[in-house]
Amino acid sequence: MTRVVLALARRAIRGNLRRPQYLAPLVIFPTLFLAVNVGGLTETTSLEGFPEVRGFLDFQLAGALTQSLLLGGVSTGIACALEIEGGFFDRLVASPIPRVAIVLGRLVATGLIAAVQVLLFLALGLAFGAEIVGGVLGGLVVLVIGVVAGIGFGAIGQTIALRAKNASTVQGIFPLVLVILFASSAFFPRALLSAPADTISRFNPLSYVAEALRDPIISTVSLAPSIEGLAAAAGIALAATGLSAVALRGRLRDA
Amino acid sequence: MTRPALRRAGVSRQLAVVGALVRRALNELSRVPGAAIPGVIAPTIFVIGLASVFGQADRLAGFGTVDFQTFIVPVGFLQAAGFTGAATGVNLARDIERGWFDRLLLCPAPRLTVLAGVVASASLRCLLPVGFLFVVAMAIGVRFPGVDGLLVALVLTMGLAAAIACFAVTVALRLRTQQAAPLMQSGSFVGVLFTPAYAPKELLAGWLETIATVNPVTPVLAGVRQGFVGDVTWGETWPGLLALTGLIGVFGALAVRGLHRYSS
Numbered sequence: 001m002t003r004v005v006l007a008l009a010r011r012a013i014r015g016n017l018r019r020p021q022y023l024a025p026l027v028i029f030p031t032l033f034l035a036v037n038v039g040g041l042t043e044t045t046s047l048e049g050f051p052e053v054r055g056f057l058d059f060q061l062a063g064a065l066t067q068s069l070l071l072g073g074v075s076t077g078i079a080c081a082l083e084i085e086g087g088f089f090d091r092l093v094a095s096p097i098p099r100v101a102i103v104l105g106r107l108v109a110t111g112l113i114a115a116v117q118v119l120l121f122l123a124l125g126l127a128f129g130a131e132i133v134g135g136v137l138g139g140l141v142v143l144v145i146g147v148v149a150g151i152g153f154g155a156i157g158q159t160i161a162l163r164a165k166n167a168s169t170v171q172g173i174f175p176l177v178l179v180i181l182f183a184s185s186a187f188f189p190r191a192l193l194s195a196p197a198d199t200i201s202r203f204n205p206l207s208y209v210a211e212a213l214r215d216p217i218i219s220t221v222s223l224a225p226s227i228e229g230l231a232a233a234a235g236i237a238l239a240a241t242g243l244s245a246v247a248l249r250g251r252l253r254d255a
Numbered sequence: 256m257t258r259p260a261l262r263r264a265g266v267s268r269q270l271a272v273v274g275a276l277v278r279r280a281l282n283e284l285s286r287v288p289g290a291a292i293p294g295v296i297a298p299t300i301f302v303i304g305l306a307s308v309f310g311q312a313d314r315l316a317g318f319g320t321v322d323f324q325t326f327i328v329p330v331g332f333l334q335a336a337g338f339t340g341a342a343t344g345v346n347l348a349r350d351i352e353r354g355w356f357d358r359l360l361l362c363p364a365p366r367l368t369v370l371a372g373v374v375a376s377a378s379l380r381c382l383l384p385v386g387f388l389f390v391v392a393m394a395i396g397v398r399f400p401g402v403d404g405l406l407v408a409l410v411l412t413m414g415l416a417a418a419i420a421c422f423a424v425t426v427a428l429r430l431r432t433q434q435a436a437p438l439m440q441s442g443s444f445v446g447v448l449f450t451p452a453y454a455p456k457e458l459l460a461g462w463l464e465t466i467a468t469v470n471p472v473t474p475v476l477a478g479v480r481q482g483f484v485g486d487v488t489w490g491e492t493w494p495g496l497l498a499l500t501g502l503i504g505v506f507g508a509l510a511v512r513g514l515h516r517y518s519s
Contacts, residue, residue, distance in 0.1 A: 019434065020434055020437075021433060021434040021435075021436050021437055024437040025437055025440075028437050028441050029440075029441070029444070032441060032444050032445060032448070035449075035463075036448040036449065036452065036453065036463075037453070038460065039449075039459055039460040039462060039463030040448075040451075040452060040453030040454050040458075040459055040460075040463060041309055041312055041453050041454060042458075042459075042460045043312075043315050043317075043454070043458050044309070044311070044312050044315065046315075047311060047312075047314060047315070049311075171293065172292060172293050174293045174297070175293045175296050175297050175300050178297065178300045178301060178304055179300055179304065181304070182300070182303070182304025182305070182307060182308055183304075183307070187308050187309070188308045188309060188311075192311045193307060193308060193310075193311075194306065194307050194308075194310035194311065195307070196307065197304075197307035197308055198307075
């Protein structure tokens with residue numbers, strides 16, 4: 001089982017590297033968005049209610065990371081849908097391997113890519129003058145929560161791909177990614193959000209993930225936001241992986 | 256047939272080719288809705304999202320009496336132009352990959368007409384996301400820019416869609432693969448957002464203020480924004496038109512050169 005999962009994960013990573021058009025947006029767009037947000041709204045840190053931060057870049061880094069991880073989920077879904085369209089998925093199903101390995105293989109790959117995303121954005125932030133106040137421990141907390149969240153978003157993408165069976169429909173969830181992101185506190189303090197984002201963000205698990213990613217960057221590691229963020233990320237990962245397994249079963253029944 | 260009559264017949268045939276290419280591009284909405292619809296609603300989601308998240312930024316001195324929601328709607332217009340222009344390049348790359356574009360070049364139509372059809376489709380298609388955004392913006396209480404302000408905004412937005420389409424077409428003809436999509440999209444992203452998109456110029460960070468000052472999309476944005484935040488004046492309109500003329504001239508020339516290189 002482990003060998004099969006690792007083999008499928010390796011294959012998924014190689015596939016992603018062969019199609020840079022699906023990996024590039026995970027870095028390019030969050031980076032550009034980060035640059036525009038920081039450059040355009042740098043003065044907002046002086047607003048009443050804004051938490052104490054060294055600079056707006058430090059605050060925005062977690063938002064960019066969350067956005068990148070969400071796009072990673074879309075990318076995972078598209079890759080999975082392309083395998084279904086191309087017939088590889090059917091050949092995989094016909095082979096004598098545990099079915100659950102099909103789901104887990106791609107999620108392991110997504111987790112590894114998420115780790116690279118986290119390290120990349122932290123390095124980018126440090127290069128442009130941000131500081132991880134939580135130090136090495138803070139960086140590790142960000143890495144763990146980022147990987148778990150990345151796997152969760154990947155599982156959501158995979159579930160949609162297994163249901164939709166074509167890449168263009170999965171691609172169509174992109175606006176939904178924007179909606180979920182804007183309806184959270186990923187980019188701005190919850191206290192300063194306007195309606196309806198202020199209300200929705202309280203119930204949006206992404207807010208807790210983003211705040212947990214941000215906390216070790218702008219302050220020393222605190223237990224409460226880290227646990228809340230990890231719980232939200234793990235909840236998303238477990239629920240979405242379960243849904244992915246159910247979607248796989250449904251797809252096998254249809255085949 | 257007299258020479259003017261022949262010329263008129265030639266022009267009408269070329270317009271027919273342009274029209275056919277525009278119709279084909281518009282058909283994409285029904286042919287590949289999963290890929291096309293996000294481009295229609297994304298600018299609206301972007302504007303509403305940004306207004307909800309960064310809305311309190313208008314408390315900063317520098318915004319004056321303009322609320323952030325109204326300030327950001329024109330950016331949505333230009334984003335619609337950006338998305339549509341980039342999508343035109345991606346669609347062309349797909350046509351090249353599938354061999355359809357090579358078949359198109361075999362038809363007895365001048366290369367420039369084919370290019371005009373592709374670019375005109377971008378200008379017209381951007382009206383869909385812009386129209387959707389405008390209706391939603393009015394519904395949530397954004398200030399009506401006036402008929403003149405709206406017309407100026409539409410002309411400038413369509414012009415920018417054409418300019419970005421020329422850029423994306425150049426990239427598509429050069430790289431001939433859909434894998435170049437991020438390059439086309441990020442080009443339009445940088446053009447539109449590295450301007451006083453989120454805040455007046457005096458509130459931008461120094462580096463962004465410098466880029467915004469030299470970015471030719473900045474006067475286009477000012478032209479689109481003027482009706483939403485105040486009165487429409489010729490002084491705010493002509494720099495945008497001039498910048499667009501330059502952008503279309505440069506990227507159009509590059510696209511024509513790319514097409515000739517591709518054909519040969």
